[in-house]
Amino acid sequence: MARLITLVEDASPLLREVMSALGPHAGRAHVLGVTGAPGVGKSTTTNALVTAMRRAERRVGVLAVDPSSPFSGGALLGDRVRMGDHALDRDVFIRSMGARGHLGGLARSTPQAVRVLDAAGCDVVVVETVGVGQSEVEVAGLADTTLVLLAPGMGDGIQAAKAGVLEVGDVYAVNKADREGADRTRRELRTMLSMADRPDGAWRPPVLQTVASTGQGIDELLAEIERHAAWLAESGGLARRRTLRARREVEAIALASLRERWGADGGTALDALADRVANGDLDPYAAADELLDG
Numbered sequence: 001m002a003r004l005i006t007l008v009e010d011a012s013p014l015l016r017e018v019m020s021a022l023g024p025h026a027g028r029a030h031v032l033g034v035t036g037a038p039g040v041g042k043s044t045t046t047n048a049l050v051t052a053m054r055r056a057e058r059r060v061g062v063l064a065v066d067p068s069s070p071f072s073g074g075a076l077l078g079d080r081v082r083m084g085d086h087a088l089d090r091d092v093f094i095r096s097m098g099a100r101g102h103l104g105g106l107a108r109s110t111p112q113a114v115r116v117l118d119a120a121g122c123d124v125v126v127v128e129t130v131g132v133g134q135s136e137v138e139v140a141g142l143a144d145t146t147l148v149l150l151a152p153g154m155g156d157g158i159q160a161a162k163a164g165v166l167e168v169g170d171v172y173a174v175n176k177a178d179r180e181g182a183d184r185t186r187r188e189l190r191t192m193l194s195m196a197d198r199p200d201g202a203w204r205p206p207v208l209q210t211v212a213s214t215g216q217g218i219d220e221l222l223a224e225i226e227r228h229a230a231w232l233a234e235s236g237g238l239a240r241r242r243t244l245r246a247r248r249e250v251e252a253i254a255l256a257s258l259r260e261r262w263g264a265d266g267g268t269a270l271d272a273l274a275d276r277v278a279n280g281d282l283d284p285y286a287a288a289d290e291l292l293d294g
Contacts, residue, residue: 001061001093001095001116001117001120002095004018004022004116005095005097005113005116008109008112008113008116009097009109009113011109015112019112019115022115022116022119023115023119025118025119026115026118026119027118027242028118028123029061029114029117029118029122029123029124029125030123030124030125030144030145030229031114031118031124031125031127031142031143031144031145032049032124032125032126032127032143032144032145032146032147032225033127033129033139033140033142033143033145033146033147034046034049034126034127034128034129034139034147034149035128035129035139035146035147035148035149036129036148036149036150036151036175037150037151039151040149040150040151040175040176041149041151041175041176041212041213042128042129042149043064043083043128044175044212044213045147045149045173045175045210045212045218045221046062046064046083046126046128047083047085047086047212048210048212048213048215048218049126049218049221049222049225050062050083050085050086050092050126051085051086051215051218052218052219052222053123053124053222054086054089054091054092058091058123058124059091059092059121059122059123059124060086060091060092060093060122060123060124060125060126061092061093061094061095061117061118061120061122061124061125061126062083062092062093062094062095062125062126062127062128063095063097063110063113063114063117063125063126063127063128064083064094064095064096064097064128065096065097065098065110065127065128065129065130066096066097066098066130093117093120093122095113097109097110097113108252108256110127110142111142111245111248111249111252112249114127114142127139127142127143139168140168140169141244141245141248142245144229144232144238144241144242145170145171145225145228145229145232146168146169146170146171147169147170147171147172147173147221147225148166148168148169148171148172148173149172149173149174149175150172150173150174150175150185150189151174151175151176151179151185152174152176152177152179152180152181152182152184152185153179153180153181166189166192166193167196169205170203170205170228171205171206171208171221171224171225171228172189172193172205172206172207172208173207173208173209173210173217173221174186174189174207174208174209174210175209175210175211175212176211176212177209177210177211177216177217178211178216182209186207186209189207190207193205193207201235203228203231203235203237206224208220208221208224258292262291269291269294270291273287273290273291274287
């Protein structure tokens with residue numbers, strides 16, 4: 001599994017053959033996205049959720065995405081340090097991935113890495129994002145269920161109202177609930193969510209309180225995640241989400257292939273078009289059409 005994910009991350013020439021072989025075995029795992037701002041306890045919560053899942057005898061794969069330095073390109077890959085409880089469990093696979101400059105809270109190769117874990121027989125694949133802000137919501141397009149974590153003292157109600165991550169969650173948890181202000185944070189979050197215009201029969205995201213470091217509220221949190229999974233299966237939402245996920249993945253691969261073709265000749269064709277646009281001889285739309293036609 002580790003070697004296959006390395007092939008994915010390195011965009012190996014063998015990747016097409018690998019994905020073709022894995023395809024028939026994928027599509028069975030439930031993909032759980034865990035996101036939230038830095039410091040809310042994503043890794044600790046993931047560790048606690050894995051513990052609860054193992055009690056239910058689930059095989060679990062974890063992809064923990066860490067930020068990469070824009071200066072050196074390196075990544076600490078330290079999220080898995082907080083998951084040492086499962087290091088010797090053969091039914092838990094934990095892999096850290098550097099974002100490698102990709103925006104949105106994930107690495108560019110995360111969707112293919114999820115497929116590897118899915119095909120390998122994991123019942124649940126947990127994807128923990130880079131600590132995200134107000135608009136890095138790419139995980140919602142990858143996950144079947146998106147868990148958004150917040151913590152007391154991370155901002156007032158106005159901050160919560162404008163945060164894009166509050167529009168993509170299926171389950172919300174106020175972690176570090178033993179701190180002052182947890183009840184207020186939960187109340188404000190519920191108020192913001194109640195203002196959303198949801199059609200009849202739509203999923204109503206629950207808001208829970210947890211203390212992941214002690215395990216408080218984790219069983220209840222897992223129960224809500226499983227309830228959402230059951231609702232998706234019954235409502236037909238799961239098939240819709242996975243079709244949309246596949247569409248995004250195909251689109252990303254196609255765009256990456258186009259960029260490779262443009263750069264195959266050293267970028268000379270693109271440079272020539274750019275010169276003409278800069279000189280006013282060609283407009284950028286006509287240049288883009290010419291580039292695509294080539």
